[in-house]
Amino acid sequence: MTTVLPRTTREVRLAAVPEGLPAREHFTVAVTPRPEPGPGQVLERRGLLSPPARTASGQREYGTGEIARVRVIRDLLALGLTIEDLRGCADRLHLLAQDPPPRCGADAPGGPAPGVAGRTLAALDAETDRLAALRENLARRAFGDD
Incomplete structure (x- = not known):
């Protein structure tokens, strides 16, 4: 289930x-646009990244391990996995930052993959089949091929 955040927030201000x-008369309520999360905040809130150390001025300070983890997360999201998929294996994401990353699928290439990877591959295969059938149907209608 996806949670949709409101586009605005209410702020109580000292008037x-x-x-x-x-x-009560010393305060007002203002409706303001919801601020966009800063870099890393979504990952922190979802449990994929630990809150980093802060500098003296309060800025986040990420080390090489955190940067490697963010790169792994970014790459997995680009492959079609979701934040929720990654939450299920958050305790093992650091393993994918190793060079080379360890194998995590079946022994034989092209064999069944477990867990999140298997579900994502199955969904991609189903979508590929659906699109291939759609293309074939469109070509048949457009060009009269039987």
Whole structure:
């Protein structure tokens, strides 16, 4: 299930400095655009990246291990896996940063792949079959081939 975040947020702002305890009239509520997450924040929130150390000025400071992990995540997302897929194997993502990465599928190339990779390959195969049938049908209609 995908969670859709609202496009706006509400902020409670101090409208006037009180002389004593603040009351309701000292505050206003403003609707503002939701800020976009910064680099790495989505990965941190989803448990794929640990919150990094901070510099004295509060900026995130990523080490070589974290940078390698982000590259692995980026590459896997580009291959069609989702953040949710990666959450299921987050404890093993560091293994893919090794050079060369360890084999994680069946012994024989082209054999059945386990887990997330197997499900993703099956989905890609099904989509390829669907598109091939669609192309064949379109070609038959467009060019009259039987």
